[in-house]
Amino acid sequence: xxxxVLSRFLRYVAIDTQSDxxxxxxxxxxxQKDLGRLLVEELRSIGVADAHLDEHGYVYGxxxxxxxxxxxPVICFCSHMDTAPDFSGTxxxxxxxxNYRGGDIVLPADATRIIRVAEHPELANQIGNxxxxxxxxxxxxxxxxxxxxxxxxxxxxxMANPQIPHGTIKILFTPDExxxxxxxxxxxxxxxxxFAYTLDGETAGHIEDETFSADGVDIEITxxxxxxxxxxxxxxxxxxxxxxxxxxxxxxxAPETTEGREGFLHPTDLSGSMEKAHIGLIVRDFTVEGLxxxxxxxEKIVREVMKDHPGSSYRMKITEQYRNMKEVLERSPAxxxxxxxxxxxxxxxxxxxxxxxxxxxxxxxxxxLPCPNLFAGGxxxxxxxxxxxxxxxxxxxxxxxxLVQVWEEQAPA
Numbered sequence: 001x002x003x004x005v006l007s008r009f010l011r012y013v014a015i016d017t018q019s020d021x022x023x024x025x026x027x028x029x030x031x032q033k034d035l036g037r038l039l040v041e042e043l044r045s046i047g048v049a050d051a052h053l054d055e056h057g058y059v060y061g062x063x064x065x066x067x068x069x070x071x072x073p074v075i076c077f078c079s080h081m082d083t084a085p086d087f088s089g090t091x092x093x094x095x096x097x098x099n100y101r102g103g104d105i106v107l108p109a110d111a112t113r114i115i116r117v118a119e120h121p122e123l124a125n126q127i128g129n130x131x132x133x134x135x136x137x138x139x140x141x142x143x144x145x146x147x148x149x150x151x152x153x154x155x156x157x158x159m160a161n162p163q164i165p166h167g168t169i170k171i172l173f174t175p176d177e178x179x180x181x182x183x184x185x186x187x188x189x190x191x192x193x194x195f196a197y198t199l200d201g202e203t204a205g206h207i208e209d210e211t212f213s214a215d216g217v218d219i220e221i222t223x224x225x226x227x228x229x230x231x232x233x234x235x236x237x238x239x240x241x242x243x244x245x246x247x248x249x250x251x252x253x254a255p256e257t258t259e260g261r262e263g264f265l266h267p268t269d270l271s272g273s274m275e276k277a278h279i280g281l282i283v284r285d286f287t288v289e290g291l292x293x294x295x296x297x298x299e300k301i302v303r304e305v306m307k308d309h310p311g312s313s314y315r316m317k318i319t320e321q322y323r324n325m326k327e328v329l330e331r332s333p334a335x336x337x338x339x340x341x342x343x344x345x346x347x348x349x350x351x352x353x354x355x356x357x358x359x360x361x362x363x364x365x366x367x368x369l370p371c372p373n374l375f376a377g378g379x380x381x382x383x384x385x386x387x388x389x390x391x392x393x394x395x396x397x398x399x400x401x402x403l404v405q406v407w408e409e410q411a412p413a
Contacts, residue, residue, distance in 0.1 A: 003156065005393045009132070009149035010094055012038075013141040018089040019082035019179045026185055027057035027082070027175035035081045039152065039173055046156045048171070056185040057081075057175035063158055065168045072167025072411040076193035076369070077154070077400060078360060079147030079200060080177030084382040087139045094140065096390075097131040107136030107384065115385050122203055122379055130390040140386035142378030146393055147199035148173060150376060153393075154400035166404035167411065172196070174360055180321060182360040188369055195335050197403070198361040201375040204392040205348035208373040209329045209336045211355045211362045212263070212284040213291050214321040219245070219302060224311040225275035236309040238277035242270060244305045245279060253294065261354065263290050265298060286324055286354065322358045325365035325372065332370050338410070339374060342403035346395055374399065 015035045020028040027033065036053040043051035043061045051061035059081075065072060083089040095108065102124070105115040113136040117123045123131075134140045151171060158164055170193045174182040177200075201208055223238030246267050251257060258264045263285030271278050281298070285291045295318055302314055329336060336352070343350040361371035377392030 003153070005149050005153040005397050006096070006130070006132070006390045008152055009142075009145060009388075009393065010096075012145040012148055013092045013094055016090045016092075017082050017141070018085060019176045021085055021179040026181070028179055028181070029082075032057050032081050032175040036173065036175075039081075039148065042152060043155065043171065047159045048155065051171075054187075058186055059171070059173035060191065061155075061171040063155055063166070063169040063171070065166065066162050067165045067167060067408050067411075069167070069408065069411040069413060072408050073194040074168045074170060074192060075404060075407060076170040076172050076191060076196035077151045078172040078174065078196050078198045078364070078371070079144045079151055079376070080174045080182050080360060081145075081148065082175050082178050083139060083141045083145075084143065084178040086382040087384060088137070089139055089141055092138045092141060093135040094132050095135060097133065100126050100129055100131045100389075102127055105131070105133060105387070107133060110136035110384070113384050115380070115387055120379060120385075120387070126389050126391075129392070131387055132390065133387045134384055136384050139382060139384055140378070140388070142376065142386055142388040143381040144177070144200045144376060144378075146378045146388050146396070147376040150199055150393055150396040150400065153397045157397070157401055158404070164401065164405060165408045167408055169404060177360050183363045183367065186364075188367060191369075193369060195332065196361070196364060196369050196371040197339065198359050198371055198373045199376045199396060199400075200359050200361075201355075201373045202377070202379055202381075203351070204375050204377055204395045205343055206351045206353055206375045207336065207339050207343065208353050208355045210286065210326040210353075211322070211324050211358045212286060213288050213324045214358055215283045215291055215295065216319045216321050217281040217283060217295065217298065218317045218319070219279040219281070220315045221272070221277045221279070222313045223275055223277070223309070235274070236312045237274050238312065239272045239274065241305060241309055241312060242272055242277040242279050245302055246270065248301045248305065250297070259356075261286050263294060265294050282321075284356070288323065322362040323366055325362045325370075328365040328370050329372055334410075335370055336372050338406045339372065339399075339403060342399050342406050345402040345406070346398040348395060
């Protein structure tokens with residue numbers, strides 16, 4: 001099988017792997033295992049003998065070391081198999097626009113969906129490249145099947161070329177990243193890596209070693225339910241209380257009004273009845289103190305609203321979701337520095353950045369596996385406007401191959 005990163009990618013996006021936040025199973029959807037089984041089969045076909053899919057939907061595999069150096073660290077490369085619940089991932093029909101000449105891209109099955117250069121400035125750097133999009137009716141799944149295709153292609157290159165020196169390399173493909181459960185049951189002892197790199201970023205040449213820190217907040221409100229015909233001076237409607245709380249959230253502290261290193265308070269769920277209501281929120285900031293400040297502000301708002309409703313009560317629960325991986329990565333600077341060098345060797349000028357979000361790498365870092373995030377080349381994730389270029393995926397493959405050599409070179413003889 002003479003596969004390329006593009007042919008692999010097109011094969012993988014055709015498999016529906018959308019995860020389900022309402023499911024309590026692991027993985028949240030069995031169809032993610034369909035891709036997992038295919039990846040195991042393909043890994044074995046290139047010589048990765050221990051490749052397997054476990055009961056929780058994780059794919060593991062090992063590329064053995066081929067160097068005489070004993071102290072080369074064990075590196076893991078990781079990507080997630082699921083696609084986001086935000087938009088349909090069923091029946092993906094990718095189109096390849098060869099030798100892109102510039103201009104807006106009208107998607108063939110829905111002419112109202114247009115990938116506009118004005119909104120996607122990275123297209124200006126893709127002249128002459130081959131662009132992959134959908135027909136406009138589904139998302140593409142470059143998040144993160146581009147990363148999977150890149151790791152698989154690099155693995156095939158390393159297995160086929162024993163003259164490329166490297167230490168032991170571990171491969172990990174995870175389910176359920178898009179619903180925040182991507183590493184819940186990963187077996188780090190079985191994985192046996194010293195550190196990892198996720199390939200789940202966007203623009204070619206970018207590496208991200210910083211994420212938001214993140215908490216979830218649930219507010220349960222108990223109002224006073226009275227027959228509306230006799231409610232004057234007595235009813236305290238939990239729905240109205242919840243609406244008043246949301247209305248008082250600072251407008252300058254919302255996702256739609258923030259950028260860069262600014263955090264936010266973001267209501268994600270509102271439900272209820274006259275007697276009981278629930279508000280779900282997410283809180284994001286690059287520092288834990290910034291999180292705590294926003295949570296104190298939120299509780300202050302709740303208390304002020306509740307003063308007007310003396311017969312009602314509330315309960316506020318804060319759940320830690322993930323933390324800024326920079327706290328961990330700063331202790332091992334070579335993990336990022338060597339990736340920057342690999343990007344240079346692959347012919348790009350590296351760009352170091354922060355993610356206004358999180359990745360599996362955030363959780364893995366705090367579980368004891370330091371893990372920055374490398375580019376995979378995709379853009380406009382979670383939408384029907386998602387796109388990726390073949391050449392950027394090839395650059396990611398080259399970066400992986402260069403990176404394992406950088407680590408081998410630096411190990412003592």
